[in-house]
Amino acid sequence: MNRAWFLWEGSVNKVSNELDIMGHWQRTHNCGTLNEDDVGTKVILMGWVLRRRDHGGLIFVDLRDRYGVTQVVFNPERESEAHRKAENLRSEYVIAVLGVVSPRPDGMTNPDLITGKIEVFVDELRVLNKSLTPPFAIDEREGEEVGEDVRLKYRYLDLRRETLKENIIQRSLVTKKIRDFFYEEGYLEIETPFLTKSTPEGARDYLVPSRVNPGHFYALPQSPQLFKQILMVSGYDRYFQIVHCFRDEDLRADRQPEFTQIDVEMSFITRDVLFDVMERMMAEIFRFAMDIEIPRPFPRLTYTEAIHRYGLDRPDTRFGMELVDLTELLGNSEARIFSDTVAGGGRIKGINVKGGEGLSRKELDDLADYVSVYGAKGLAWFKYSEEGWKSPLAKFIGNDVKSDISRLASFEPGDLLLVIAGESALVNESLGQLRIHLGDRLSLIPEGRYDFLWVIDFPLFEYDEEDGRYYSVHHPFTAPLEEDLDLLHQEPGKVRARAYDMVLNGSEIGGGSIRIHQESVQRRVFELLTIGPEEAREKFGFLLDALQYGAPPHGGIAFGLDRIMMILSGAGSIRDVIPFPKTQKAACLMTEAPNPVESDQLLELGLKLRK
């Protein structure tokens, strides 16, 4: 009845003194596409007031929607009523305008706008909604960068801004492209549960209490790993899913507690088949999003070689400055740091910073600070100047050793050699990180270059000295290389896995493996992981059962969609490619999650908080 009264009254499109109703108006166009061809067309546009320029007479409004911006003009001589209402417009008011597309006068076009050759002369304005003054400008051309905490609190406003909007739109389009690719390749998109079972190993789980089973919990999936293997057993030989995953670990610039994986699994395939499919998928994405043709097949690097040459298992091959092993050459030197290190079983490696001889003492100290974070005890440096080697340690190095190093590292006048000595893993890690740091700082990384590669043959296990046991590098279902099967009994630490990572520009964007499908191998792996039969039974008995009912050889991979989107959109933070991200303390500043709950709610779940 309210409504009927409203419509009867509403012959004059009024909601209140200030607001109009939309009535039967429909958008005829959006704000991003009108051009000279539309001149003379009568249009209805709807959107937000990006900016109002009031000249007392003429009023210009930049009208914005998802698609772009169109300038609409209110002229008191053309339509005084519309002009009068336009005087009260403010930023982010929602309006509808009816008007005529007109060419802009000579010299008045705006080359920065796609619609900059036209404008719309307004005959009627309907104010659909008002807006509070936004806490920051939606127009990013204005002012400086806004603090991220403010942007996160008002995420709905930040999402209106160009940068974030473009990222979100691109993400949607890329996601569709990925779906299309897999559907065309014959893959089935199959959903797996979010309320599932806590998985052993790996990251900390997010737990969900079960109301109907007090004291029992679901876990949110860290990945659909077990389910996709089950699907293989069930015969769905090509599966994919673009799926949310959850890990309760501390955040980083490229890590969120909930994130999206492109999850893939296939049966009856070799690693090479999988590589080919995934390379074609990436090529398709890059063709679509970047208009770049990615060369295939991607280079492959063994884990051992990656560590040896780049110090990291996700090498950035866009620039050189590879690590050089100096253990042999410097191990016998009179410098104690070097000789002691080698005597203690350590290694000495260095990188040659071409043309780096000019770095100041302060800059070298900063670099030493940088590597100390990774546990490096010090950073030795050698400058090669016109007069020869300069370094506090130069006097300990014999001339023949100097020339050997020069040859090995292409160390020439003008260069700077940075050297770290210590335990092997620490040397590789810290020098590898230093290489990335310098590559960035010295602008050695070419713009617009995208280096894909596969890192293969990861170790199956890593030994933990403290716990005195092996852990899976990938996960417990990863198959060993067939030629290493015997080592499983002799030297488990040397067994290589049929695991692989896809690396793009030094970022690990995906990883997977060929899985174990034979129960005997699986049992041996569990043994090595000190997972007893009962424990295995309890934790993932359902998978072990399934494997006994005719499991096909299978394998898969999962990509981090967020990281891929970061690279595609050049975002510095994962938060810039996720519509509603969380802060470093895993909070959502907009919704204020997480929050305390009523005691009733806890009671119902059989939970009691520790005081």
Place this chain on the structure above:
RNA sequence: GGGGUCGUAGUUAAGUUGGUUAUAACGCCGGCCUGUCACGCCGGAGGCCGCGGGUUCGAGUCCCGUCGACCCCGCCA
């Protein structure tokens, strides 16, 4: 859990050696303005200096604690 950077008006920042009424730009409000497009001109309002404690005659400034944002280590494919 640890290291670092930061927190002043709606926003972004300045604020000296501890010293009178805490500045500026943009935004906001009012007025003027018919070709602007980050319009322009004139005027105005706006502050829990993150919060709590301490030192001091006096704290935005120094000290301690705490909260929050960001980057990193640990952690995490």
